[in-house]
Amino acid sequence: MNLKMDLVGYLKIKRVSMKNLVYLVASMLVMGRVEAKQINLYNDSTLNGVKFVKGLTWKEVLKKAKKEHKYIFIDCFTTWCGPCKLMENEIFPKKEVGDFYNRNFLSVRCQMDKTDKDEDAVKIWYKDAERIKTEYGMPAFPTYLYFSPEGKLVYRDVGYKDVNDMISIAKNAVNPNGAGRFLKYYSLLAKYQLGKKDYKVIPALIDTARYLRQNDVLQDLVKDYEAYIETLPQDQLYKKEYISIIASLTQSSKDKFFHLFYPNGEKVDSVMAQKGFAHLLVDQIILNEDIYPYLNLEEQNHKDDVSMLVTENSPDWPTYKKKIAAKYDSDFANRTVLQAQVSWYEGQHDYALCAKYFTILINNYSQDNYNRDLDLGLNTVVWNAIFKRSVDKEQIDLAVECMQGIVERQKARGLYAGLYLDTYANLLYKAGRVKEAVEKEEEAIQQAIKRKQSETLINEFRETLDKIKTGKPTWPRYIDKNDFFGNGLM
Known part of the structure; x- marks a missing residue:
């Protein structure tokens, strides 16, 4: 399934943690075909769902919560956000969600953008919305903020949630001994x-x-x-407890402990029991320092480095390789430039070249060089460049192999497991492995039902399964080899 995110987004990231990147992608993960229309601030479409407080300012909500000794839940949304619309229409109206939230919280909806159609109830929250955004951060939309009756933030989460997760995070928020870590x-x-x-x-x-x-x-x-x-x-x-925190602090080749990861990162890999752990960190630093900034010259202010300018609508990849190889070695240079090429051409909608470099990357570097956080981007490339457009058997088979690894790594992530299974099933079907495709799509449906995910998502999976069983293409259209990829736009 398409994660609805162009990897060109990666090119705009500078010194951002991978965790925040995952939040950004996860918030888009289940958009499907939902249109982000104007959102109803109070969601009065059901008597069973979450009841959102009306007509109170943030100061008045705090006062009311303290008096009633209730926790506070704020749904921070925007009018253009697809996942926000899904939450409004398919999760907040659920009786199970409403029962728990209405019993334990004063619930508030806070619109984080401004439009010409805003009602007075939205406008009186403009200043509060800005302060909340500044003080607590909005890594993605929707963002959910949970406060104690005293007004202290006790939990925060982001992105689309199914019924189970929405109740689970609320339970954590009201449980000081659970994941309500902010009180501690x-x-x-x-x-x-x-x-x-x-x-x-x-x-x-x-x-x-x-x-x-x-x-x-x-x-x-x-x-x-x-x-x-x-x-x-x-x-x-060289203990896991230290390497874990040192890795999170090391974001530059100039950082104090970078030498632990390069040039000899094998000991770190052994300590973390993960082959390629050090390479992953060094690769990301190289991308952030030596490639991505130069792909955003105006934003990153590298105007003096004219040799790194885009040449004939494409970056000067040989120059990148040469400079990175001189600073590190040819292995790091080849691998990071390949990753950048996949991201760049996916973002440019040049899916032929995106698929080409993706194939080279997967062929030459094992999936030890990836982790679960990067799987989101890999899935996007596989869906857009190969499932939807490629007729090359080698590319399709490699994509199947790639998705098999992703599905295995993502088993523990229940919310997203069905989405990866759907991509895997579609690729198996395109590769001619119909029986396996049926099995994986059925698994995807069961996962979605088990997680009480949106009917939109479940129906999409069911439609895919029906097409597989009846021999209809699940990709957008059959592609004539003479029109292979066209302009990369569908």
């Missing part, structure tokens, strides 16, 4: 700011401060923790 965070942070530095808990504080985008706090925490790590013997750093 504020308590531990207060002790830290009083000078009581417990280095065993600082990694968790760093993770939460980054998540909440509390940059001033984050800088202090990172500075203290790096100073502490520097006092440790080198051999002691």
Whole structure:
């Protein structure tokens, strides 16, 4: 299934954590064919679903919650957001969701964009919406914020959620001993700011401060923790607890602990029990430092590097390779440039070249060089460049192999497992493996039903299964080889 995200988005990312990237993709993951029409602020279409508070300002909501000793739930949405529309139409009206939220929360809808059609009820929240966005961060839409009766943020999540997940995260929010980690965070942070530095808990504080985008706090925490790590013997750093946090802090080749990952990252791989762990980190740094900025010259202000300018509508890839090979080696140069080429041509809708470089990448580098977070982008490329458009057997077979790995890695991610299974099934069918395709599409349907996902999604899977069983193409159209890819636009 198409994740509805062009990988050109990657090219605009600079020093952004992969976790935030996943939020961005996940929020688009289940858009399907939903149009983002004007959203009903209060969602009064059902008597059974979530009841959203009307006519109160944020200050009045806080006062009411404290008086009634209720938690607060804010659905932060935009009028153009497809997943937001799905949540409004298919999840918030569900009785199971309404029962839990109405019993435990004062629920509020907060529109984060502005339109000419905004009602007065939206306009009086303009200032509050801006403050909430600034203070708590909106990595994607929809964003869900959960506050204690005292008005402290206790949980945050993003993206489309099915019924099970929507109830699960709400339970976490009201359970101080569960995943409502922010209450613990504020308590531990207060002790830290009083000078009581417990280095065993600082990694968790760093993770939460980054998540909440509390940059001033984050800088202090990172500075203290790096100073502490520097006092440790080198051999002691090779423990999973240290490598995990060091990896999250290492975002530049100039960072203090980059040398742990390059040039000899095998020891890190062994500690993390993941082949290619160090390569993944170094690859991302190379992309962020040596490739992506030059593909956005105006934004990144590298006007003096004229040799890196796009030449004849395509980047000067040989120059990238040469410079990266001189700084690292030819293996890193070839692999990262291939990744950039796949992203670039997918974003340019030149799917013929996208498929070409994707095939070279998969043929030459094992899936040890990828992780579950990168699977979102891989799925997009496979769907757009190969499933929808390719008639090349080698490309289709490689895409099947790639999706098999993704499905295996994503088993634990229940919300998205069905979507990957759907892509896998479609490719198996296109490869002529009809029996396996039927099995995988049936699995996708069962996953979606089990997760109580949207009827839109389930019906789409059922339509696909029917086409497979009746021998109809599930791809947009049969492609004449003489018109292979056309202009890359469908």
